[in-house]
Amino acid sequence: MTRTNLFTLLALVAATALAGGAILLHDGRAPGAAAEAHDHGGKAGAHDDDGDDHDHGDDHGANHAAAPDAIAMPDAVIAASRITVASAGPATLDLGADFHGEVRFNADRTAQVVPRVAGVVESVAADLGQRVRRGEVLAVIGSATLSEQRAALLSARERRETAAATFERERRLWEAKVSAEQDYLLARQALREAEIEQRNAETRLRALGADLAADPSALGRLAIRAPFDGIVVEKRLALGESVAADASVFMISDLSTVWIDLVVSAQDIGKVPVGARASVTAAGGGAPVEGRVSYVGNLFGESTRSATARIVLPNPQGLWRPGLFVNARVVAGQAKVAVAVPADALHTVEDRPSVFVRTAVGFEARPVTTGRADGAQVEIVAGLAPGETYAAGNGFLLKADLAKGSAEHSH
Structure with missing residues (x-):
């Protein structure tokens, strides 16, 4: 064997020895101990006689499953995120029904x-x-x-x-x-x-x-x-x-006023009384405009089996153009409820309507039972007591944080 080959062989032996020492140092145990521990762990997993390790794992899993419903968030972060809070309390709901319609010329001024x-x-x-x-x-x-x-x-x-x-x-x-x-x-x-x-x-x-x-x-x-x-x-x-x-x-x-013709089915005809207040919104979005129901048809169409209800809508800026499709909510009455929250405060968490309730360390997603709604507010029948503080605005940030935490936990 030449001198060069001898040096090469010695270098390989030294590198192998160093690598083995590093593995031992990292594991903190001798190879035999590691194998023994592994074998012991396998036996522990196979036997549930004493139950200590198994019970500890169950407790850990239960605590970890409850964590996704709670969000730890300091007050400074809440303020920076512009998450507004409100106290649950009574409200008056405008009871009505929603209809689709179309903007038409005011025939009296055409x-x-x-x-x-x-x-x-x-x-x-x-x-x-x-x-x-x-x-x-x-x-x-x-x-x-x-x-x-x-x-x-x-x-x-x-x-x-x-x-x-x-x-x-x-x-x-x-x-x-x-x-x-x-x-x-x-x-x-x-x-x-x-x-x-x-x-x-x-x-x-x-x-x-x-x-x-x-x-x-x-x-x-x-x-x-x-x-x-x-x-x-x-x-x-x-x-x-x-x-x-x-x-x-x-x-x-004269487009200073326009007509909103609504399609009303037979079962909903009683929800559109003449003189009722109505809120009209363009199908593409925008701010609602208030009007009044001025006419309800007495006849039902032979093919559609629906009647026409009409709202006279002021149009000083000429923004409501004939032919535009709209959505209208006709308010036929009002109801007082014990607890109501803004519609934006409700979020779907695990396929259930939930409200983010304020806690000592942040918020928790609490499932609630909803009742009547008027588009702006929703009645809470169960799950939220009067006086409890909840996230009324920008709650979507909390939902995003909750979803992120759930994803990390699942990973």
Whole structure:
């Protein structure tokens, strides 16, 4: 064997010896003792005669199983986490029912604007979405029918003026004993007929929405005007287009109020009395808006077997747009309960509703039995006594901490 190979062999032997010593030092026992202890442990696990070790393990497991329900948390950490606490006590619940619905135009403040005479569109002044005032010109059309009506009015005015002059002359002559009374009476009758004809011509023009004092050079022009303050929500005419007398050329709606139509089944119809207070929330979320039930339908649909209940909702900002789906809670009464907590204070722990109750060292998750609810508060029937302090806000942090502790314990 060469000198180099000899040194290599000695180095391997030394490394093996050092590794064995390290193992002995780490275990603290000789190899035989370790084996003996292992064998003893196996026998202890196989025999339950004295029960000391086995009972100790059971006690440890029981204590460890109860730990996940409690959360140790100093006051400083509670304050830093912004976990608010409250004292359990009585509350008044708004009893009602929840319904789905849809925002619709207020039909009492929505109008289909028609020209009322056939014609051709000469100008259009209003656009979709434009806010208009009552009497504002939306469009102008030219109409032969309107021209004939205005011409008839001008003729009636001329005949009345002539009849009035004739009547005045005949009256003076009759009073002077120059003409016969019959001539005076005929002149008076002619004046009255002329007045009736003039009023009839004016009424026909008013029915068409035409201006009685129009410029004689524009007898055939009709200005289509807004019937009230509102927004142009539909527009169905264009410049140069021919329109019929009954064509709906604009739809104007006053969106300062809207209707919320709710779908109410037969078994829930008694939960929606007229005049009941209602809280409406957009299906996509947002702050609720208060309104009142103004109408409940008397008939049920043949296909849906449901009735319509209506809420009149103020809409000063125009945020409630027709077609939007909403959720509404109609409050039909109130009830006083001994203990209630905010809905956010309830959490599901091990598939049971629970409340985090304040303890000397932090919180504990306590299962409770719930009762009635109004969306904001929930009645606690059992599990939480009046005066007990619980986590009312940001309790989800406690639930997260509890879940984390359970995961670490399981691991």
